[in-house]
Amino acid sequence: MVEAGLSHWLNMGALEVREPPRESDVVLPKPRFALPSSLSKLGRSDTYERLGHCYGKSYRDIARAFARQFEHPPDVVAYPQDEADVVSLLDFCDTERIAVIPxxxxxxxxxGVEAKLSGDFRGALSLDLSELDRVLEVDQDSRAALVQAGVLGPALEAQLKPHGLTLRHYPQSFEFSSLGGWIATRAGGHFATQFTHIDDFVESLRVVTPRGTLETRRLPGSGAGPSPDRLFIGSEGALGVITSAWMRLQHRPRFRANTAVRFPDFMSGATALRALVQSGLYPANCRLLDPMEALMNQADGSGEALLLVAFESADHGLEPWIRRAVELVRDHGGRVDDAKIRISETPPGQDAKREGAQGAWRDAFLRAPYLRDALIARGVFTETFETAVTWDRFERLYRGVTEAALRATRQTGGEGVVTCRVTHAYPDGAAPYFTVVAPAKRGSELAQWDVIKAAITDAMLEHGGTVTHHHAVGRDFMPWYLKQRPELFGDALAAAKRSLDPTGVMNPGVLVPEP
Ligand SMILES: Cc1cc2nc3c(=O)[nH]c(=O)nc-3n(C[C@H](O)[C@H](O)[C@H](O)COP(=O)(O)OP(=O)(O)OC[C@H]3O[C@@H](n4cnc5c(N)ncnc54)[C@H](O)[C@@H]3O)c2cc1C
Structure with a gap:
């Protein structure tokens, strides 16, 4: 259904499906180095492993994979079994001048994970942390756990469940992303207000750097100077390898209340959203979808904007919260069907049922990553661009970015669809998330991406936004990051890197330009 709809909206006719690449389609250059015998059992240099660690999951990455274009593969993929292995691997790479890509x-x-290097490195090592995947200790009194950094979302939650606890950090990539990756990129989870970023759940960290290993103190809060945790949260592997973290947890929620609110247009929805996040109610979910976004996510097909509002608690019923939220959004022109206000309590140990527009949106949200790859195979350009901006500039940014995106898709050869949703909202601003879907220019997808990305990110910066609210900087967003961050801060960050990673082997080119 989605395929037929897109082909119709984009005027593309029948969509020709491209086969995904096979290992046998690709010949990689020989690895430039091998691990010494003391470490060789940790490393793999076969084509399959190197291909699998060549790219991340952006549109550029998937498009290049479909084109059988695997530039900059790592020479070796290493799987440390414990922190001591990470230390040994970093020692070797530091001495041998081999770039390390966590x-x-x-x-x-x-x-962020592509070994695209401009320095005089002897090779690149992809340091895959997936074997560090255990919850090591649970502190029930403080409601915290010590967790190894390589654990993926589902395995983390499965280990916490018997303790009645949860991290409740659900980025859309939950199934395929790790705790260390979330911390290193300052990931944004499903909480749309208050604890939106992983930052708020980090109690302390252990980090292995080329200069040594450091551990920050477990504290509920501290005023002792700039926070050492904050130096590494968002460091994207450029300062060291996060090997474990004490994480603040929560009891599993049992009480839920949610509803969907319709607005004639996106901006009236945004005004109501602002009132809601400035009210002190802090809904767990509070996502505003423009009409096309609501349609594409199968949450609503009425042609109106949709605000999804949900509260959750492990402790108390939420009827007063949802009733007050409904009153508030109605004061701002929102329409809510009383019969569709859902208030529920789940017996301990059971999972909640998802129904209505919230349930439909959640299912579509979790399916979206798979759908995206299928669309790319069919020659559809589909990419997301996210930012955050204060409320006083919100409307200008929304309109400016939408116009820039439409202009750029036309310039690159086709009428595109640009949708917007607000993923996270704060009392002083919000994080709009744009999706661009257009006919791909087969054979020059990367040039098309470059034009669209530049137009959109330039507009974001021009209208007071950030180059990223939660997708991080990596190598692709560096030109705009360098414009956004104060120059003196750039110097301080470079000095921190020189101090922790004097030879510059840690994820070169990310956050700090290569010398
Ligand atoms: C379909 C899709 C949906 C997404 N949705 C969201 C979303 O809702 N919210 C969100 O925030 N992001 C989202 N992302 C982006 C991505 O999932 C996040 O950036 C995520 O935090 C990356 O985690 P990872 O484990 O996959 O890290 P990787 O991709 O492996 O690495 C990301 C960066 O962190 C570094 N790194 C990884 N592990 C460590 C470590 N232990 N120590 C030091 N550095 C490390 C890497 O070197 C790299 O620079 C999405 C991505 C996709 C493909």
Missing amino acids: YGGGSSVCG
Whole structure:
């Protein structure tokens, strides 16, 4: 159904399906180095492993994979079994001048795991942390757990469940991304207000750097100078390897209340959303979808904007919260069907049922990554661009970015569809997330991406937004990151890198330009 709809909207006719690449389609250059015998059992240099660690999961990455274009493969993929292995591997790479690319789930959408190097490196090692996948200790009193960094979302939650606890950090890539990756990229989870970023759940960290290993103190809060945790949260593998973290947890929610609110247009929905996040209610979910986004996510087909509002708690019923939220959004022109206000309590140990527009949206949200790859195979350009901006500039940014995106898709050869949803909302601003879908220019997909990405990110910066709210910087967003961050801060970050990674082997070119 989605395929037929897209082909119709984009005027593309029958969509020709391209076969995904097979290992036998690709010949890689020989690895430039091998691990010494003391470490060789940790490494793999076969084509399959090197191909699998060549790229992340951005449109550029998938498009290049379909084109059988595997530039910059790592020479060796290493699977450390414990932190001591990470230390030994970093020692070897530091001495031998081999670039180290930390790899969690490989779901980066900004070129964070691609070994594209401009320095005089002898090769590149992809450091896959997937064997560090255990919850090591649970502190029930403080409601926290010590977790190894390589664990993927589902395995983390499965290990916490018997303790009645949960991290409740659900990025859309939950299934395929790791705790260390979330921390290294400052990932945004499903909480749309208040604890939106992983940052708020990190209690302390262990990090292996080429200069040594450091551990920050477990504290509920601290005023002792700049936070050492904050230096590594968002460091994208450029300063060291996060090997484990104490994470703040929550009890599993039992009480839920949710509804869907319709608005005649996106901006009236945004005004109501602002009132809601400034009210002190802090809904767990509070996502505003424009009419096309609501349609494409099968949440609503009425041609109106849709605001999904949901509260959750492990402790108390939520009827007063949802009733007040409904009153508030109605004051701002929202329409809510009373029969569609859902209030529920799940017995302990059971999972909640998802129904209505919320349920439909959640299912589509979780399916979207698979659908995206299928669309790319069919010659559809589909990419997302996210930012955050204060409320005073929200409307200008929304209109400016939408116009820039439409202009750029036309310029690159076709009428595109640009949709917007607000993924996270704050009392002082919001994070709009744009999706561009257009006919791909087969054979020059990367040039098309370059034009669209530049137009959109330029507009984001021009209208006061950030180059990324939660997708991180990687290699692909560096030109705009360098414009956004204060120059003196750039110097300080480069000095921190020189101090922790004097030879510059850690994820070169990310966050700090290569000398
Ligand atoms: C379909 C899709 C949906 C997505 N949805 C979201 C979303 O909702 N919210 C969101 O925030 N992001 C989202 N992303 C982006 C991506 O999933 C996040 O950036 C995620 O945090 C990356 O985790 P990862 O384990 O896959 O890291 P990787 O992709 O393996 O690595 C990302 C970066 O972190 C570094 N790194 C990884 N592990 C470590 C470590 N242990 N120590 C030091 N550095 C490390 C890498 O070197 C790289 O620079 C999405 C991506 C896709 C493909």
